[in-house]
Amino acid sequence: MNSIQRKIILLSLFIWMLMLGIWLFMSYHNQKTIEQYNQILQRYLLMNQVSNLSENLIATLHEYILEISDEQLASYENQKLELQTISVQLNSLRNSDNYMNLINYENMIKSQVESTELALVSFQNDRYEQAASHLDQATKISDYIAEMTLTILDRELKTYHQFYRSIIQQSTNLEKMGFWILLMASFLLLLFSYLFAGSITRPILKLTLAVKEISRGKFDRQINIKSNDEIGFLANVFERMRIDIKKLIGEMKEKVKIERDLNKHKLLLKESELKSLQSQINPHFLFNTLNTISKKAYLEEAYETSDLITSVSNLLRYNLRQMGKTVTILEEMKGVQEYLAIQKVRFFDRVQYDIDIDGKCFSFEIPSLTIQPFVENAFIHAIEPSEEGGEIHIKIKDQPEHVLICIEDKGKGMSQEKVNAILKGEASNHYEGHSTGIGTSNVITRLRLHFGIHDVIQISSVPEKGTKITLQLPKRSKNINE
Amino acid sequence: MRKMIIVALSMGSIITMIISAYYIINMYSDHSILYLDPDETDYNKYRIVLISDQLGSASWNELVHGAKFIAENNNTDLNIWGTYRTNQSEIIKQIEIAIASKVDGILVQGINHPDFIEVVNQASIKGIPVITIASDAPSSLRRSYVGVDHYQEGVKIAEYIQKTIESPVNVCFLAGEDFINLQEMRQRGVMDTLNTNEEIKIANPNVFNDTLKSAFQESISLLNENPNCKHIVALNANGASQIVKTIKTRSRIENYKIYAFDDNSEIKELLKDGVIQATIEHHPKEIGVKSMVMMLKWLEGREIPLEKYYYTPSKVITETDL
Numbered sequence: 001m002n003s004i005q006r007k008i009i010l011l012s013l014f015i016w017m018l019m020l021g022i023w024l025f026m027s028y029h030n031q032k033t034i035e036q037y038n039q040i041l042q043r044y045l046l047m048n049q050v051s052n053l054s055e056n057l058i059a060t061l062h063e064y065i066l067e068i069s070d071e072q073l074a075s076y077e078n079q080k081l082e083l084q085t086i087s088v089q090l091n092s093l094r095n096s097d098n099y100m101n102l103i104n105y106e107n108m109i110k111s112q113v114e115s116t117e118l119a120l121v122s123f124q125n126d127r128y129e130q131a132a133s134h135l136d137q138a139t140k141i142s143d144y145i146a147e148m149t150l151t152i153l154d155r156e157l158k159t160y161h162q163f164y165r166s167i168i169q170q171s172t173n174l175e176k177m178g179f180w181i182l183l184m185a186s187f188l189l190l191l192f193s194y195l196f197a198g199s200i201t202r203p204i205l206k207l208t209l210a211v212k213e214i215s216r217g218k219f220d221r222q223i224n225i226k227s228n229d230e231i232g233f234l235a236n237v238f239e240r241m242r243i244d245i246k247k248l249i250g251e252m253k254e255k256v257k258i259e260r261d262l263n264k265h266k267l268l269l270k271e272s273e274l275k276s277l278q279s280q281i282n283p284h285f286l287f288n289t290l291n292t293i294s295k296k297a298y299l300e301e302a303y304e305t306s307d308l309i310t311s312v313s314n315l316l317r318y319n320l321r322q323m324g325k326t327v328t329i330l331e332e333m334k335g336v337q338e339y340l341a342i343q344k345v346r347f348f349d350r351v352q353y354d355i356d357i358d359g360k361c362f363s364f365e366i367p368s369l370t371i372q373p374f375v376e377n378a379f380i381h382a383i384e385p386s387e388e389g390g391e392i393h394i395k396i397k398d399q400p401e402h403v404l405i406c407i408e409d410k411g412k413g414m415s416q417e418k419v420n421a422i423l424k425g426e427a428s429n430h431y432e433g434h435s436t437g438i439g440t441s442n443v444i445t446r447l448r449l450h451f452g453i454h455d456v457i458q459i460s461s462v463p464e465k466g467t468k469i470t471l472q473l474p475k476r477s478k479n480i481n482e
Numbered sequence: 483m484r485k486m487i488i489v490a491l492s493m494g495s496i497i498t499m500i501i502s503a504y505y506i507i508n509m510y511s512d513h514s515i516l517y518l519d520p521d522e523t524d525y526n527k528y529r530i531v532l533i534s535d536q537l538g539s540a541s542w543n544e545l546v547h548g549a550k551f552i553a554e555n556n557n558t559d560l561n562i563w564g565t566y567r568t569n570q571s572e573i574i575k576q577i578e579i580a581i582a583s584k585v586d587g588i589l590v591q592g593i594n595h596p597d598f599i600e601v602v603n604q605a606s607i608k609g610i611p612v613i614t615i616a617s618d619a620p621s622s623l624r625r626s627y628v629g630v631d632h633y634q635e636g637v638k639i640a641e642y643i644q645k646t647i648e649s650p651v652n653v654c655f656l657a658g659e660d661f662i663n664l665q666e667m668r669q670r671g672v673m674d675t676l677n678t679n680e681e682i683k684i685a686n687p688n689v690f691n692d693t694l695k696s697a698f699q700e701s702i703s704l705l706n707e708n709p710n711c712k713h714i715v716a717l718n719a720n721g722a723s724q725i726v727k728t729i730k731t732r733s734r735i736e737n738y739k740i741y742a743f744d745d746n747s748e749i750k751e752l753l754k755d756g757v758i759q760a761t762i763e764h765h766p767k768e769i770g771v772k773s774m775v776m777m778l779k780w781l782e783g784r785e786i787p788l789e790k791y792y793y794t795p796s797k798v799i800t801e802t803d804l
Contacts, residue, residue: 029509100529100559100561101561103529103583104529104561104579104580104583104584104585105583107582107583107584107585108579108582108583110584111581111582111583111584112582140578140582141582144575144578144579144582147579148579170509173505173508173509174509176505177502177505177506177509180498180501180502180505181498181502183494183498184495184498184499184501184502187491187494187495187498188495190491190494191488191491191492191494191495194487194488194491195488198484
């Protein structure tokens, strides 16, 4: 997946190969030209050497004749051998133009060597006259050799004139070719670099634009980059991120809405607290008075009255406690029972109720004053308006995931619109007459917020048959409230 | 923008590629390049050197042409050496070089001079055959002479003079410093023929007794010393053209009758203009051919010894022959 690296390496490799190729090509040709020059030079040097050697041979022989030292003789022999070897090498210079001259040349060398040999032999046999004449002859031939060297060189220049010209031509050609090839390489490299760089940077540019768009808060534009390198991968990831962010922001907005609702209902709560505070005319005085009345009634043997007053007192105490705190179902249900006791006194036989609580649920915690408003509601809407009264059933059941609280009445029921209105929390202005001043919508909202789920309540109501309210409270709350 | 850059770069690449390709192809298709490989030509059988002192003259070129023709048809290498102007010491030097080079044969224009004779003899001692051509050195050890019989040339010109003169005349010779032997032979041929004629008097029979100077000086002294001599025999080509020039500077050329022995283009031109009365036509090509043939005969041992003289034909030509 290291494809940017691969791309860069590929480009570098391409450049390297191109440069290497050009270098090899140019060096090869340069080498060839140099070889040709060397060859030419070699020829000239060889001929020059022959001429020099032939002169030296005579000089050495002269010196020997003057000095008669073995050293000179050895040096003479050496030079003779060298001259003979080199005359054989001359064969390599042969071409159709100069071969005759070369044969002449070789023969002249032979003649010279013969003459010098004769001179030497004559000298050693004390025939000085003859030696001198042979030496003169040899000197003459040596001069001719020098001359012939020039002739051959001249011939050489003429024969290879075209060749030399073409070498010069070729070297200028090579120069021009080098220039053009370099130019070509430059263009190719620019082109490839541009393409390569483009293939890397274009996706980055696109990505940058997309990122800018996102940073401006526009999450709707799709990022579509077709590239098989890291940028493509980045773009894909970014695209996924964009979708996620979009989703998250949606969720956040919803959350904010919920929070706003929460705040609104906190306000409602405060309002109801305020209302209860308004009605709180020194609760201690009220409780003490109620207790005194209760005792007084008890002493006057009005036991029922005494109990009633105690119930009122307890209910008041329960209702006046701090809202917003959680209570166990047991505590809540005690409050409900006090309330029911009071209502039983009020409605007497017109009301029948039964409470069925699964003992496992006693310690389950719920927000305070959540069951009672529904019970009150049942009284207000099902029992009070009806002459023959009604029934209320309260059931609390333990389920693996939930605790189910059912409040059922056999009243006249409600229309579906009203049910929907309650569920949406729009029926909040209907809590007049409630002992706590808390309406059902308040309760529903608080439950929802407390447990962090929306579906906490089901209302099934059949007109003229009754209403059943089921609170389904999860045991493990998501707790979006603090 | 991007597309434009790519198009421009592509165009650049393609154009430079085409030009580079052009140069590369140019380079490889350059067939004019010779490689300096040793030539594997076989040696020819013989190496023969032809030495002349008249390189570049038309008649000599013809001679060389003839000799080369034979050489090429007989696997023989023929080297043409020589000078552009008559130079005896240079010719001797070249014979020495030929000897040192151990050539198989030497064809050389003979000079009747002791130095020349000595070097020819030296060659013969070393076993190199020498054939003189066009002019001879009879006292040397040359194998043969191929060329015109100069004595006969003189005879032919003399006969022409005899034939054309109407009244008794004075005839004088103009000689130059070159190839004295050749000129002497011509003079002898003329004299031997004209001596039998009563009407003709030779004005300067002893022209070779003095040391000869250049043709220019000789022509001036000739005209000064022999004012009555209107028939002039120019014994060499130089003399012929020089005498015409000298006469033109001092009097009317029509008063003179000039005879020559050579047939170079200048003399032919003068012949055509009627300035020169007659000359001898040579066949240099035949000299070249014959000398080569004889040399090869000697080298192959087919004819030993060679004839001492081989004369090529010559004939008198006049204005009407051209």
